[in-house]
Amino acid sequence: MASASANQNLMGKALREGLFAGVIAFLMFLLFVGVETYQDINNALVWRTRWGLLAIFVVVAAVGRFVTVAFIKPHMDQRKLNKAKQGLLDVSDEKGFLRRHFLKFALVLLLVYPFLSLLIVGKQGSLKYVDNFGIQILIYVMLAWGLNIVVGLAGLLDLGYVAFYAVGAYSYALLSSHFGFSFWILLPLSGIFAALWGIMLGFPVLRLRGDYLAIVTLAFGEIIRLVLINWTDVTKGTFGIAGIPKATFFGIWSFDTGATNNFVKAWGLSASSIYYKIFLFYIILALCMLTAYVTIRLRRMPIGRAWEALREDEIACRSLGIDTVTTKLTAFATGAMFGGFAGAFFASRQGFVSPESFVFLESAVILAIVVLGGMGSLTGIAIAAAVMVGGTEILREMSFLKVVFGPDFTPELYRMLLFGLAMIIVMLFKPRGFVGSREPTAFLKERRAVSGSFTKEGHG
Amino acid sequence: MTKDTILKVEHLSMKFGGLMAINDFSFEARRGEITALIGPNGAGKTTVFNCITGFYKPTMGMITLARRNGKELLLERLRDFEINKVGGVARTFQNIRLFSGLTVLENLLVAQHNALMKASGYTILGLLGLPAYRKAVDLSIEKAKYWLDKADLTDRADDPAGDLPYGAQRRLEIARAMCTGPELLCLDEPAAGLNPRESAALNTLLHSIRDEGVSILLIEHDMSVVMEISDHVVVLEYGQKISDGTPDHVKNDPKVIAAYLGVEDDEVDEVIAEELEGGRH
Incomplete structure (x- = not known):
C-alpha cells in the first residue's frame, strides 16, 4: 500500500x-x-x-x-x-586487469589501428577511418597535450594557443615552398620557431595573471591570425598557401604520384592514397608519443615540479628562490613548441594552409579538451580528444537522423551543441575532468594518486 | 657591522599611501641566535618581514645581510626570488602557503629547485639521464628525508600536503624552507593556531635548526613562546621600535607592558616614574 x-x-x-x-x-x-x-x-x-x-x-x-x-x-x-x-566500499583501490594495463592496450591498438581498418573496411573505406578519425584525433591529442603543459601543469590560462599552431603551419608552408626544405628538416625548425614566438609573446604577457593573462593571450592569438590575413605579400592572405609538398619517407621514398622514387611504385602496390595516410598516421602517432614522453620526463625534472608548484602557489615559489618569470616562459615555450610541431604536420597533411584554420574556436576546442580530460592528465586528455573530435566526426556519419529530423537536417551543424552537452555532463559528474587525480612525481614508499580536490587550477 | 651580525636593518620605512606602516625602524639580528619580532596586532611586524624577504620594496632604509662567506648583500636591491637564491633567506607565511596538490616529499623537492636545476644542466643534461644528475636527485631525496625526519613527517611523505593536519602543515612549511639551505630563516607566527603539544614540538624543531647554525628571525604573538625560545627580542608598536634586548629585559620594560596591556601614554610615564622611585628605595 x-x-x-x-x-x-x-x-x-x-x-x-x-x-x-x-x-x-x-x-x-x-x-x-x-x-x-x-x-x-x-x-x-x-x-x-x-x-x-x-x-x-x-x-x-x-x-x-x-x-x-x-x-x-x-x-x-x-x-x-x-x-x-x-558493506562494499564505493571506492576501491583494486583496479581490474583491463584498467591496470589500459595504456598498453591503447598503445597496441593504436599501432595496429590502420591495418585493422584495412582488414575490416578495405582500402577505400580506410581512408575515412585513418584520416578523418585517426589522424584528426591524434592532431588534437598532440595539441591538447602541448597546451596541457601551459594550462594543466603551469596553470597559465592561454586562450591563444592556436597562434603557435599557425606559426608552425606557416613556417612549414613558407619555408618548404620558397626554399624547398624537406619535411624532416622543417618539422624541428617549425617547433623552434613556434617556441621562439612563445618566448617573444611570453615576455610582455606573462607579467599579467589570471583573467588578464587569458584576455591578452586571446588577443595575441587573433593578432597572429590578422597578420596572416593582411600580410598578403608573404602569406597570400585569405587565399592561403597551396601546393605544400608532402612529407617523404625520410627522403628515401616520395608520396608524390609523379616522382621516380614513388613509394607505391617502389613496392609494386596498386595506386591508392591510403599508404600516404597510413604513413602520416604513424608520424603523428610518433609525434604524440614524443610529446607524452617529454611531458612525463619533464614532470619529474626540477623544471616540471616548478611548473606544478607555480600552479599551486606562485608566492610560495618566489619565497623558495624559484625565478617565476623564466619558469613560466619555459612552460610557454615548451607548449608552443609542440603546437609548432603539430602545425607543421597539419600543413604537410593538408597541403594547404589558410588563416581560416586558426580561428579562436580552435583554441577554445583545444582548451575544452584539456579541461574535460582533467588538467594535467595525459590519459584523460587523450580520451577527451577522442570523444570530442571523434564525436564530431561521428555526427557526420549520422545520416540516419535525417529520417527522424527531415532531409534538411545536417548533424555536423550541431557539433557545438554536442560540445556544450559533453561539457555539462562532465562538469556535473566529474568536475575535475575524466581523470581528476594527479600522479606524484616522486615517492618514498608508495606512489599514491593525489585527489583532485587538493590540486589547484592556478591563477596565471 | 660587527662580525656576528647576520642581518642589519637600518632606518626602514614603509609607506602605504598615507599610512606609515613602519617608521624609521632599525635592529640587528645576530648569527646563530633566535631573534623574535613581537608587537601588538597591526604593529607592522609582517610588513617588516615582507620588506626583508623581498615581497615589498621599502620606501626608505637599508637592509644588509652578511653571508657566511663574508659577502654583504643589500636585500632591498635584490629581486624577490633572489633573496632566497642569492641571499640564503628562507621564509614561511602567516597563512600557510604549501603546494597543497603536491605530496609532502614533492614540496621538499621543489624547495631544492635551484640546486637541482644546476645539477640537471638546466634540464637539458637531466633529460639525458646523466649519472651526475641522478646522484644529485638521490642527494636531494636524502636531504628531504633528513628534514622529514626532523619535522616528524616521514610517515606522511607520500600524502598530499593539503591533507595534513594544521600543525603538520606548519612543520612542513618550515622543513620546506630549510630545504632551500638558508642561513637565515624567517618565520611568520609559526605557533599560531597550534595546541600546546604541537607548540612544544615546534620549539624543539626550532632549537635543533638553530643548533645547526641557522639564524632564525620570527614574528610571534604568543609571549610565552617568545620568552621560551628566543635569545633576543625586538618589540614593535605602530611601526616603531619600543624595546630591544634579552627576553628578560623586554619582559620588564614598562613600555612593552603598556603596549601589550593597552594603557594610555601618560600612564606609561606614571609607571616609569614608579619604577624609578622603586629603584631609588
Missing part, C-alpha cells in the same frame, strides 16, 4: 519535472531551432519556422527528464543502497 502511494508520488514528480523540462527546452530552442534564417533567390535574408524540429527537441527533453526521474534515478539509488548494505 505504502509502496504504491510512493510510486504514485514518484510518477507525479517525474511528470511534473518532465513537463518543466519540456517548457524550458521550448523556451531555449525557440529561437535557434524553431526559427531558421536563410538566403532566398534574391540574396535577401529571410526566415522560416521549423515547428516540427522544435517539437522533437522539446519532446526529447521532456521524455528524457521523465525517464531519468521516474526510472533511472530510483534504479541507481537502489543499486547504491544494495552496495552499502553489502
